[in-house]
Amino acid sequence: MKSTSKSPYTQGHKKYRSQLVLLFTCCLLASCSDYLTIVPDDIPTIDHAFSNRASTEKFLFTCYSYLPNPADAFSSSGPAQSRECWVSPSGGMNWYWINGDNTGKNLYTWRIAKGEQTTNDPILNYWDGKNGGTALFTAIRDCNIFLENIDKPTGIMSSEKERWIAEVKFLKAYFHFLLLRQYGPIPIIRENIPIGSSPDVVRVYRDPVEDVAAYIVSLLDDAADVLSPALDGGETEEMGRATKATVLAVKAQLLTMMASPLFNGNPYIRNYADKRGTLLFPQEADPRKWETAKTAIKAAIDCAELESYSRLFTYVSELPISSDIVQEMSLRGAVTERWNREIIWGSVKSDERLQALANVGTGAITVLVTGFSSLAPTMEQAELFYTKNGLPITEDREYTGLYPNIYATSVASEKDADYIRPGFETANLNFDREPRFYSSMTFDGGYFFGNSNSSRDVSMKLGDYGGGISERYSVTGYLPKKLVNRETTLSTSSWTCHWYSYPFIRLADLYLMYAEALNEVKAAPDNEVYEYIDKVRERAGLKGVRETWTSAPSLHPEYITNKGRMRDIIHRERLIELAFENAPCWDILRWMEAETRWNKYIKGWNIYGGDAADYYQIRTVAASKFVYRDYFTPISQEALDRNPNLVQNPGW
Numbered sequence: 001m002k003s004t005s006k007s008p009y010t011q012g013h014k015k016y017r018s019q020l021v022l023l024f025t026c027c028l029l030a031s032c033s034d035y036l037t038i039v040p041d042d043i044p045t046i047d048h049a050f051s052n053r054a055s056t057e058k059f060l061f062t063c064y065s066y067l068p069n070p071a072d073a074f075s076s077s078g079p080a081q082s083r084e085c086w087v088s089p090s091g092g093m094n095w096y097w098i099n100g101d102n103t104g105k106n107l108y109t110w111r112i113a114k115g116e117q118t119t120n121d122p123i124l125n126y127w128d129g130k131n132g133g134t135a136l137f138t139a140i141r142d143c144n145i146f147l148e149n150i151d152k153p154t155g156i157m158s159s160e161k162e163r164w165i166a167e168v169k170f171l172k173a174y175f176h177f178l179l180l181r182q183y184g185p186i187p188i189i190r191e192n193i194p195i196g197s198s199p200d201v202v203r204v205y206r207d208p209v210e211d212v213a214a215y216i217v218s219l220l221d222d223a224a225d226v227l228s229p230a231l232d233g234g235e236t237e238e239m240g241r242a243t244k245a246t247v248l249a250v251k252a253q254l255l256t257m258m259a260s261p262l263f264n265g266n267p268y269i270r271n272y273a274d275k276r277g278t279l280l281f282p283q284e285a286d287p288r289k290w291e292t293a294k295t296a297i298k299a300a301i302d303c304a305e306l307e308s309y310s311r312l313f314t315y316v317s318e319l320p321i322s323s324d325i326v327q328e329m330s331l332r333g334a335v336t337e338r339w340n341r342e343i344i345w346g347s348v349k350s351d352e353r354l355q356a357l358a359n360v361g362t363g364a365i366t367v368l369v370t371g372f373s374s375l376a377p378t379m380e381q382a383e384l385f386y387t388k389n390g391l392p393i394t395e396d397r398e399y400t401g402l403y404p405n406i407y408a409t410s411v412a413s414e415k416d417a418d419y420i421r422p423g424f425e426t427a428n429l430n431f432d433r434e435p436r437f438y439s440s441m442t443f444d445g446g447y448f449f450g451n452s453n454s455s456r457d458v459s460m461k462l463g464d465y466g467g468g469i470s471e472r473y474s475v476t477g478y479l480p481k482k483l484v485n486r487e488t489t490l491s492t493s494s495w496t497c498h499w500y501s502y503p504f505i506r507l508a509d510l511y512l513m514y515a516e517a518l519n520e521v522k523a524a525p526d527n528e529v530y531e532y533i534d535k536v537r538e539r540a541g542l543k544g545v546r547e548t549w550t551s552a553p554s555l556h557p558e559y560i561t562n563k564g565r566m567r568d569i570i571h572r573e574r575l576i577e578l579a580f581e582n583a584p585c586w587d588i589l590r591w592m593e594a595e596t597r598w599n600k601y602i603k604g605w606n607i608y609g610g611d612a613a614d615y616y617q618i619r620t621v622a623a624s625k626f627v628y629r630d631y632f633t634p635i636s637q638e639a640l641d642r643n644p645n646l647v648q649n650p651g652w
Contacts, residue, residue, distance in 0.1 A: 046145060050152040059146055060164050063171050064240070066139030068126075068178070070582050071351035071502040073109070073375060075124060075132040078354075079480060080109035082585035083624050084381045086602045087357075087374050088475045108132035113598070115625030119634045119652050126182060128636055136175045137189065143172040144192045166226035170242045170250075173219035177254055180212050181586060184269075184632045184649060185280040188215050203645045208280045213258050220251045230309040239339060239501065240348035245309060248300035249344045249505045255296045256513055259289035259520070260590035262631060274647050287520070294517035301510050304344055310507050312539045313342040324418035324435070325449050327541050329486060331439035334508065334539075335581065336485040338500045342508065346501030351483075355497050358483040358580075359490060360442050360458055361465035373466065375483075376474040377441060377580075379603040379618065382429060385437035385576055389553045390542035392572065397553045399432070409616050412445065420445050421457055425612045427605075435541040440579055442466070442479035444605070444615065450486040462610045475621050476604025480580045508536045509583055512574045516567075525566040533570065536577050545569065589631055598626040627651070 049059045070076050079085035087110055108123050108131065117123050121131060129135025146168045150161060179186045185206040193202055207215075224247045231238035257263060265285025273279050304310035315329035315337070334342050357375035383406075387396045394400065406429040412420040419438045420426060426445030442448055444460040444467075460466040460477050467473060487498035515532040519525050527546075534544040542548065549560040549569075559565035571591060575584050588594050602621045609615030629651025640646050 046149060047152070050149040052153050053155045056150065056153045056156065056164075059142075060168065063139065063143050063146055063168050066134055066136065066142070066175065067171075067347070067349075068134045069349040070347050070504055071349060071354045073354050073357055074106060075108050077582045077585040078109070079375065079377070079580045079584075080107075081112055082588060083113055083378065083598050083602070084580055084584060085375050085377050085480060086110070086113075086475055086604075086621055087376060088621075106132065112630075113624050114622065115627075117630065117634065119637050119648070122634050122636050124182075124633065125636060126179060126633075128639055130636075136179050139175045140172055140189045141192055143168050143175070144189065147172075148192070162226050166223040167242050169219045170223040170227070170247050173216045173223070174250055176212060176216050176219075177250065180209065180216070180254075181257060182633050183635065184263075185209050185274075186212055188212055190215070203643045205274050205276065205278070205645050206280060206647065208278065209258070209263055210282060213254060216254055217251060220247050220254075223247045224251075229303050229306050240346060242345070245300065245304045246345040246505075248296070248303050249510060252293070252297040252300040252510060252513060253505065255289070255293040256517065257586070257590050259293040259517070261285075261592045262590045264289055266592070268628060269650050272650055275645060290517050290520040294514065294521055297510060297514040297517055300344075301507075301514060304507055304510065308341070310341050310344055312507055312535065313337060313340045314539065321449075322418050324438075325455075327435045328439040328449060331436055331540060332482050332484075332486065334506060335482060335503060336500045338485075342506045343501055343503045344506055344510070345504040347504060348501070351500060351502050352497040354502075355484050355488055356495065358480045359488065360448055360460075360479050360481075361490070373474055373479060375480055376476040376604065376621075377478040377480055378476055378621075379605075380600075381579070382437075382441060382443075382478055384572070384579075385440070386434040386542070387553075388432045388434060389551070390434060390537065390545075390548040391554055395555050395559075397555055399553075400555070407616060407618055409612050419447065421447070427616050434576075436576055436579070440480060440482040442481040444477060448481060450481075450484055451489050460607070461612075461615045462608055467607060473607060474604075475607060476602075477607050477615070478604065482580050503581065508539070508577055509574075511535050512570065512577060516570045516574070519563060519566050519570060522563070524561060524563055529566065529570075530560075533573055536573065540577070545573075592631070594626050594631065595628065598624050600624055 048055065050056050068076060070078065072078075073080055073085075080087070087107065111117075112123050122133075123131050124133045125131045126133035126136045129138060147165065150165055150168075156164075176186070176188070185208055187204040188207045188211065223242065224244050227242060227244040227247060229244045231241060231243055263281070265282055269281050270283055271279070272281055313330060313334040315326055315333050317326050317329065333340060339346060354375075356372050360373050383393060387393060387399045389396050389398060391399075393406070406427065408428055409425050410428055410431060411425050412422050412431070414422050416422065416431065420430060424445040426443070430443050430445065438446070442458055442460075444458065444464075446458045447455050448458050449455045458466050460474065466479075467477075485498045485500045489496045489498075511532045515529050518529045518532070522529065530544060530546050537543070537545060537548075543551075546560055548554065550557045556565075559569065571587070571593075574587055578584055578587075588597055601623050603618055604621050606615055606617040606619045609617065629649070632649040634649050634652035635646060640648060
């Protein structure tokens with residue numbers, strides 16, 4: 001098999017590549033300390049790390065190295081943990097590429113979705129840095145080491161030193177944020193604990209969530225005062241580094257989370273306290289937190305939009321392709337067009353495996369890319385997208401008559417030609433959907449535009465090259481087209497992955513976050529709420545939300561003026577626009593909707609069918625499990641034994 005991968009590390013970015021090699025090496029060599037953040041007893045090594053500008057800059061990139069990879073489908077909070085997609089670990093060689101064996105033991109997010117989380121060996125353990133989780137307390141320790149030693153080296157300009165300090169303060173804040181989001185109350189690590197400290201000093205307590213959030217905000221504010229709105233040195237030298245827009249966007253995420261039901265007056269954990277009797281969550285919901293969040297989100301938007309630093313991505317093609325394909329490329333490109341201006345902060349880590357999992361086979365393929373075509377959107381996800389009228393399937397008069405028969409089939413005609421092959425028999429569910437459905441989902445009878453700007457037909461029945469052959473298959477009959485870069489190519493003998501900057505956060509996320517906050521602070525939705533939803537809908541080729549819901553096809557035009565119904569509309573808009581990215585997982589958790597959305601059966605088409613009659617039957621693939629305690633990840637029993645002042649999360 002010939003396999004190549006295009007990334008910045010193979011396209012002339014030699015200086016940055018060498019820095020990242022050292023960066024990742026340092027990360028791999030770093031080990032978790034017995035306690036949270038004890039200063040390592042290697043002072044000569046630290047003195048060497050801060051002996052000059054070059055070594056200090058390398059330590060800066062070491063701090064960046066701890067950022068989790070958002071494009072890792074098996075250890076991120078992406079489409080697996082959010083139950084947008086499913087996968088089967090029973091594909092033999094399918095998982096050798098991932099695990100080195102056939103057990104599926106490293107499919108961390110699926111194991112959580114199946115209800116396999118434990119306290120003895122927690123899955124995605126970011127507290128201790130085990131079982132798929134990054135050692136975030138070690139990351140905070142290294143950030144503190146940097147901040148405590150940055151004044152030692154010479155030869156660093158004062159402006160550069162200020163910037164580096166601001167970047168590390170941002171990273172320290174972000175690592176605290178990731179822990180807060182996953183575990184709830186955590187110990188605030190303001191400074192490292194010296195070697196030789198007494199047990200009383202080492203055995204820290206968890207701090208109340210509001211104190212943690214306030215500390216994170218203070219670090220972010222310090223960083224925002226120094227950093228520039230956009231990167232200074234361009235893609236080659238600066239990619240992935242923090243800017244003022246990045247900092248303010250993370251602050252917006254944090255304060256939106258703190259205003260949301262999971263953290264704001266959650267009645268189920270109101271009395272949760274540590275061993276001193278200190279209450280760790282707020283006792284009552286405070287609606288003013290939405291006002292605080294609204295202000296922070298608007299500040300992030302204003303900074304991002306300043307002098308057009310950031311804008312919604314639109315694809316400009318010099319190829320003779322239809323307007324529908326241009327629309328699709330705009331929607332896919334918002335995620336996969338490398339360092340496009342919609343991406344406020346992107347990752348520099350590899351997305352090759354994610355693209356392989358999301359891609360679809362073609363022609364008489366002989367190359368075996370293990371794990372290929374295995375990331376499978378669920379039937380529920382397919383139904384989530386709007387109709388062509390911009391309404392949910394169950395709210396569209398033109399679709400409701402069809403709704404009982406959406407699992408039946410029809411033959412595509414020429415009017416469907418941009419999305420479905422004329423003459424092909426496919427499910428009614430695949431007809432007359434919004435552009436984001438066609439830009440996000442690969443399905444039987446559809447097209448896949450890409451493969452270096454070419455289009456290929458998709459067939460996904462048993463024996464087809466997009467279906468269940470060899471060890472490559474989707475267990476539901478769908479694949480997430482959205483996650484594949486248009487320049488990534490697959491031939492009969494080679495796989496060439498064109499790397500992209502997987503977004504931590506993009507402008508459309510902020511727009512919808514702002515609409516959500518506006519709706520929460522107002523007595524009823526108004527034009528300002530609609531405006532920020534409509535910015536996203538317009539790029540998606542849809543009419544404005546007011547016009548859509550008050551039009552003839554809408555069954556309930558009154559929903560658009562009701563605060564609670566508008567909340568549901570905004571939630572759905574976020575789940576559609578940000579589908580298969582990391583946001584839906586954390587949105588569903590902060591909204592406290594996971595028990596309803598995730599505690600159900602996973603369904604798809606009968607992928608073992610060789611013709612339309614057999615293939616288009618609903619098949620139960622697996623059962624997803626979620627109970628209340630799963631809103632927060634458990635702390636390992638080992639960590640609790642090591643520090644008896646810690647308390648376990650509720651329900652564990």
